[in-house]
Amino acid sequence: MCFKNLPIDFDESGKARLREGVANPYAIDGENAKAYTKRIQRPIAGGSVATEGKVRDWMIDPITRVAGALAVHVGLDVEKRVAVEAHSMAMLFRGYEIILQGRDPRDAIDISSRACGVCGGVHSAVSSQLLDMAFGVKPPPMGVAVRNLGAGAEMMYDHPIHLGLLAGPDYSTALVSVTNPEIVKKAETTPAPHAHVHGYKTVKDIMDAMNPLTGAIYLEAIEFTRIAREMCNFMFGKYPHPSTLVPGGVTTTLSTTSFNEYYSRLIKFFDYSKRLAGWWDDVLDFFLECNPDYALVGARPNNLIQTGIWDDPWAYDPVYEKVPEWGNLRWSKPGVIRDGELVTTDLHQINAGCEEFVTHSFYDEWTDGENAKYATDPAGNAISPYHYWNKSTTPRPEGRNFKERYSWSVAPRWDRTVMETGVYGRMWTTAAAQNTKPNDFIEATGDGLKLLMPKFELPEMELEWKIPTQINAFERNRGRAYGVAFTAAITMNMLLEAFQLWRNGETKASTTFSVPKGEIVAVGFTEAGRGYLTHHMTMDKGRIVNYQISTPSTWNAAPRDPFGNPGAYEEAIIGTPLLEKNADDDLKGIDVLRTIRSFDPCMPCTTHLDTGRGVIVREVNSCSCTLD
Amino acid sequence: MLVAGVGNPWLRDLDFGPQFVRRIQAEEWPRDVAIEDASYAAHRVLHLLQDLRPQRVVFVSGFPRGDPPGTLRRYPVDQDALPDDDEIAERLGEAAGGVIDFDHTLIVARHFKALPHDTVVIEVEAEDTAFGTGFSDPVEASVGRVLELVKEEVAR
Numbered sequence: 206m207c208f209k210n211l212p213i214d215f216d217e218s219g220k221a222r223l224r225e226g227v228a229n230p231y232a233i234d235g236e237n238a239k240a241y242t243k244r245i246q247r248p249i250a251g252g253s254v255a256t257e258g259k260v261r262d263w264m265i266d267p268i269t270r271v272a273g274a275l276a277v278h279v280g281l282d283v284e285k286r287v288a289v290e291a292h293s294m295a296m297l298f299r300g301y302e303i304i305l306q307g308r309d310p311r312d313a314i315d316i317s318s319r320a321c322g323v324c325g326g327v328h329s330a331v332s333s334q335l336l337d338m339a340f341g342v343k344p345p346p347m348g349v350a351v352r353n354l355g356a357g358a359e360m361m362y363d364h365p366i367h368l369g370l371l372a373g374p375d376y377s378t379a380l381v382s383v384t385n386p387e388i389v390k391k392a393e394t395t396p397a398p399h400a401h402v403h404g405y406k407t408v409k410d411i412m413d414a415m416n417p418l419t420g421a422i423y424l425e426a427i428e429f430t431r432i433a434r435e436m437c438n439f440m441f442g443k444y445p446h447p448s449t450l451v452p453g454g455v456t457t458t459l460s461t462t463s464f465n466e467y468y469s470r471l472i473k474f475f476d477y478s479k480r481l482a483g484w485w486d487d488v489l490d491f492f493l494e495c496n497p498d499y500a501l502v503g504a505r506p507n508n509l510i511q512t513g514i515w516d517d518p519w520a521y522d523p524v525y526e527k528v529p530e531w532g533n534l535r536w537s538k539p540g541v542i543r544d545g546e547l548v549t550t551d552l553h554q555i556n557a558g559c560e561e562f563v564t565h566s567f568y569d570e571w572t573d574g575e576n577a578k579y580a581t582d583p584a585g586n587a588i589s590p591y592h593y594w595n596k597s598t599t600p601r602p603e604g605r606n607f608k609e610r611y612s613w614s615v616a617p618r619w620d621r622t623v624m625e626t627g628v629y630g631r632m633w634t635t636a637a638a639q640n641t642k643p644n645d646f647i648e649a650t651g652d653g654l655k656l657l658m659p660k661f662e663l664p665e666m667e668l669e670w671k672i673p674t675q676i677n678a679f680e681r682n683r684g685r686a687y688g689v690a691f692t693a694a695i696t697m698n699m700l701l702e703a704f705q706l707w708r709n710g711e712t713k714a715s716t717t718f719s720v721p722k723g724e725i726v727a728v729g730f731t732e733a734g735r736g737y738l739t740h741h742m743t744m745d746k747g748r749i750v751n752y753q754i755s756t757p758s759t760w761n762a763a764p765r766d767p768f769g770n771p772g773a774y775e776e777a778i779i780g781t782p783l784l785e786k787n788a789d790d791d792l793k794g795i796d797v798l799r800t801i802r803s804f805d806p807c808m809p810c811t812t813h814l815d816t817g818r819g820v821i822v823r824e825v826n827s828c829s830c831t832l833d
Numbered sequence: 834m835l836v837a838g839v840g841n842p843w844l845r846d847l848d849f850g851p852q853f854v855r856r857i858q859a860e861e862w863p864r865d866v867a868i869e870d871a872s873y874a875a876h877r878v879l880h881l882l883q884d885l886r887p888q889r890v891v892f893v894s895g896f897p898r899g900d901p902p903g904t905l906r907r908y909p910v911d912q913d914a915l916p917d918d919d920e921i922a923e924r925l926g927e928a929a930g931g932v933i934d935f936d937h938t939l940i941v942a943r944h945f946k947a948l949p950h951d952t953v954v955i956e957v958e959a960e961d962t963a964f965g966t967g968f969s970d971p972v973e974a975s976v977g978r979v980l981e982l983v984k985e986e987v988a989r
């Protein structure tokens with residue numbers, strides 16, 4: 206029983222059914238809803254209520270060092286030095302869901318990819334999986350293997366960019382000298398516990414190396430994005446918008462060289478992973494030692510949702526009824542973590558519990574909560590009128606205030622519970638599920654992961670990541686640092702699978718297909734660098750009727766839902782203490798900014814360009830698209 | 834030498850650079866001339882420049898600056914004035930987040946000393962920047978002259 210809020214039970218065959226006798230089970234203003242409409246319960250550092258008359262409004266627009274356009278409003282209690290209110294605002298509408306309506310579904314692979322210039326590959330990948338299902342075409346194992354390797358490389362491009370260029374500078378000498386000079390002073394004489402791995406003698410040496418533009422760690426991150434991007438190109442043709450992902454597999458021209466060149470670059474990540482984990486452990490643990498209240502920065506309930514990634518090449522079979530079976534065989538497991546416990550790894554249950562709400566978003570409502578075109582998924586599980594398959598996207602940029610509507614992001618929820626998602630989330634579900642295939646590189650222990658990084662220039666090393674007791678800004682960044690090792694370990698396994706297929710002569714990587722003309726409902730499940738990613742589609746007469754994209758940052762950057770629950774960023778900001786030493790009239794807000802950046806926001810994916818109703822301060826093109 | 838098209842795909846005249854270099858690939862060029870599309874984020878263009886190590890670069894683009902449509906401009910890139918490190922870091926952060934901006938490319942490439950001193954821009958005045966493919970008539974009419982200018986740069 207994984208649902209607490211939605212009145213869903215499971216019948217003898219395991220199908221999700223609405224509980225009998227419950228009137229209007231999905232109504233957002235019914236009796237049911239009162240049970241899950243709650244305020245933040247977490248204690249606020251220094252007290253439980255805001256100080257009367259001492260709350261200052263702070264608008265950060267734009268948030269820098271995030272992908273895309275995000276603004277955040279924060280209410281700061283300057284006497285208690287804590288954030289007491291927050292609103293997360295996605296500032297741009299992109300409209301991909303509308304662009305795709307009426308188009309040939311094959312266009313979705315290329316068009317959806319242009320949603321993002323950082324993680325465009327995963328959109329192509331999940332779209333190709335969705336079309337596998339829609340067209341009833343099963344890729345050969347080598348097609349799945351190549352998709353896996355491209356996705357692995359994409360993660361190894363994505364995480365260093367964030368750790369090195371976006372989040373890392375917040376912990377650098379350059380920035381911390383301005384906000385907490387006492388920490389920099391102490392770092393000068395604090396030995397780095399992992400100096401034998403990364404070579405930096407003191408914690409300050411690491412913080413110096415994180416300095417933007419000049420620090421060695423910062424510069425090395427740029428270099429490793431190049432290596433990972435080359436790996437993507439061997440599998441996907443080009444990156445960030447792959448040219449070889451198709452329904453039924455990939456069209457990449459493969460050779461032994463493709464895999465050898467890929468491998469020659471992967472092995473560089475083994476040592477990089479060892480050093481990355483060492484840097485971040487040393488810096489984060491040092492900060493916590495300086496002030497244990499850093500554990501409150503960005504803290505929110507341990508509720509996470511993941512869709513899983515990296516399929517078993519022999520087990521993947523894109524028939525909706527078989528999804529839970531091969532979903533559980535993924536190297537990185539799907540799952541929902543609620544209050545720190547893994548409550549399901551079944552993709553049907555994960556899908557059935559998902560809803561999107563637009564009460565505080567710039568979109569029209571499309572349902573009264575009672576009537577829906579699709580009452581069940583293709584396997585017979587009950588789904589909500591607010592589910593993606595029943596949703597339609599109609600922008601309405603009106604009512605621009607925090608009581609009404611304030612974001613271009615919708616509010617996804619699972620079982621009407623606020624969830625976050627991330628690389629640390631898929632490590633969490635994988636660790637807790639404890640059903641990883643036997644292999645030499647990764648072991649799920651139940652409370653963490655053991656990751657064996659082979660010898661390269663550094664000796665072989667086992668890294669161990671532990672599931673955090675409390676998710677917060679520091680644990681998100683730590684998880685992401687270990688996430689590179691997690692990805693490298695899995696990618697090594699997947700490369701061995703590809704070598705095996707190649708040696709056995711199973712080199713065919715794609716299957717022919719035709720575009721069906723009937724009414725079809727389909728979905729693709731995968732993960733982006735930042736977590737959960739799904740594309741849902743309905744089509745008829747060979748054309749897309751409805752296409753819905755739900756990205757990790759949609760979940761994380763979500764505004765409030767109709768039940769008054771703040772989204773993940775908002776929850777994480779509320780209660781974050783201001784630990785910088787600057788006076789009230791000179792606050793930099795570094796702790797709030799660390800909170801936001803710890804999620805690795807990707808706003809191009811989240812929003813779907815204001816065409817004139819709003820004020821465009823600066824026009825940007827936030828995708829790396831070409832016509833190739 | 835590198836001849837690089839820069840622009841915004843699917844925005845008609847703003848897409849001049851990438852489409853132009855695609856068209857001229859079939860021309861005869863000396864062996865030491867690379868023709869590339871550089872319409873992507875600054876740090877990726879940086880990697881391209883670090884790989885090729887060109888001694889000279891010609892950027893080709895279309896952009897509206899208030900001149901009559903189809904007007905051609907040629908100007909050297911100012912290699913002297915760079916913004917401060919904070920701004921450069923911010924621009925690189927934006928690029929890492931997926932923003933494509935030619936100014937980001939020029940500044941980041943110059944900061945890392947990847948852009949040779951001899952770098953020029955050949956630019957055509959854009960008229961139609963709406964969503965779509967194909968150029969406006971004045972910009973289409975300028976293609977031949979732009980090719981002549983590029984060849985003059987190559988021969989220089």
